[in-house]
Amino acid sequence: MKHKLTNSEISDLRSTVQDNRSIDVLRRAVTKVGVNSASQNNEVVSKLDRVFSIEVQTGKVSNQLHSGRCWIFSLLNTLRHRAATNLKLKDLELSQSYIYFWDKIERANMFYDRILNSTEVKPDDRELQFYLSMPGDDGGQWAMAASLVQKYGVVPVSVMPETFNTKDTSGFADALNLKLRRDAVELRSLKENGSTDSELQSRRDDLLKEVYKMTSIAVGEPPVEFDFEYRDDDKKYHIDRKITPVEFYQKYVDVDLDDYVVLSNSPDKEFNQMMSLPSQDNVVGGKKIEFLNVEMKYLKQAAINQLKDGETVWFGNDVLKQMHRKDGLLDSDLYKRDELFYIDLHLSKADRLKFGEAEVSHAMTLTGVDLVEDQSTKWKVENSWGDKNGQDGYFVMGDNWFDDFVYEVVVHRQYLTDEQLKIVDETTPIQLNAWDPLR
Secondary structure, eight states, X not given: OOOOOOHHHHHHHXXXXXXXXXXXXXXXXXXXHOHHXXXXXXXXXXXXXXXXXXXXXXXXXXXXXXXXXXHHHHHHHHHHHHHHHXXXXXXXXXXXXXXXXXXXXXXXXXXXXXXXXXXXXXXXXXXXXXXXXXXXXXXXXXXXXXXXXXXXXOOBTTTSOOOHHHHBOHXXXXXXHHHHHHHHHHHHHHHHTTOOHHHHHHHHHHHHHHHHHHHHHHHOOOOSSEEXXXXXXXXXXXXXXXXXXXXXXXXXXXXXXXXXXXXXXXXXXXXXXXXXXXXXXXXXXXXXXXXXXXXXXXXXXXXXXXXXXXXXXXXXXXXXXXXXXXXXXXXXXXXXXXXXXXXXXXXXXXXXXXXXSOOOOEEEEEEEEEEETTEEEEEXXXXXXXXXXXXXXXXXXXXXXXXXXXXXXXEEGGGSOHHHHXXXXXXXXXXXXXXXXXX
């Protein structure tokens, strides 16, 4: 069905705003200050004070700068809180560059598998196009970071600091995307022209060496072992010589990531079922990206219980919705754009997921919650955007924003119900499409 706008219809459209003084006033204000400023609800600002009944003591925030590594930062934030307590070193920071380095290598290796396993489909196949759309990009999931930590351990940021290309990953990502797409063309051509499995393996080995060389040049070479030297918060000197990254993790962090479960709230799908996203797995033989989809009350209660026990919580969300970056505010009523435009802008969470209005765009860390009569009212959030946003880098999140824009929390198994544990342990996950909004 096609409909061409007629001159009469265009005149009718114009008539809806002509000779309307209230719209004239609104137009002057909105065109001057912008939609968000004109629609900001100051009652929300006063509601979101920064006092929390439950709060985990944490140190200085980190800064992912111009990169998409929030999923790495958020996992390392939860781990460094544990290590900082063990070491009595409040402002310990773990190297994001180190995990980022190994993600590039493992993700390229996985990419080659996917290319060689998809030579029977045309280049415009939707799933293949998904893999080709971002082979060298930064985004990721909690399980992806957990897989890398389990395999490669962690190191302090002083051992492998940030570089220009981790602070701004765009240039390296562009070069790596080009290289991997070129490799896809070559590998598909070799297989289509009858190369043997051993010939394909030999060539992919050479291609992966090139990825390693590129990453080493752009990011720096990851340590095999290092000396860990520091003074704790009591000014006592310590040194641990020739420790490997895996040994450092086991000795000073000591968290079994297999004991954690990702709870999701995706009401466009059936609750109380396991789901998986194999299209985003990044380590062959590593952790699978899996979620237990449950009602929101279970995400909140599990997060509250973990915070009560003194442990912070990784969570996935859609941070650009109803957010004031500078002030560090997150609330579903922060911008009243429906009232500004006199139109209905409401969509249910399920419909937002179904129709492209929702996605898991960011990961942050819950470090506190305010309870009134055992009900959460607001949450303290550690972001990875540096200390110039929010209060020293910490945001405050309204409970309604949690309902609307939080999609995943990562919690210890002990905070699940017996029924939920049975689902996690005994059911086969439903495989989601590569382009699902939970990606």
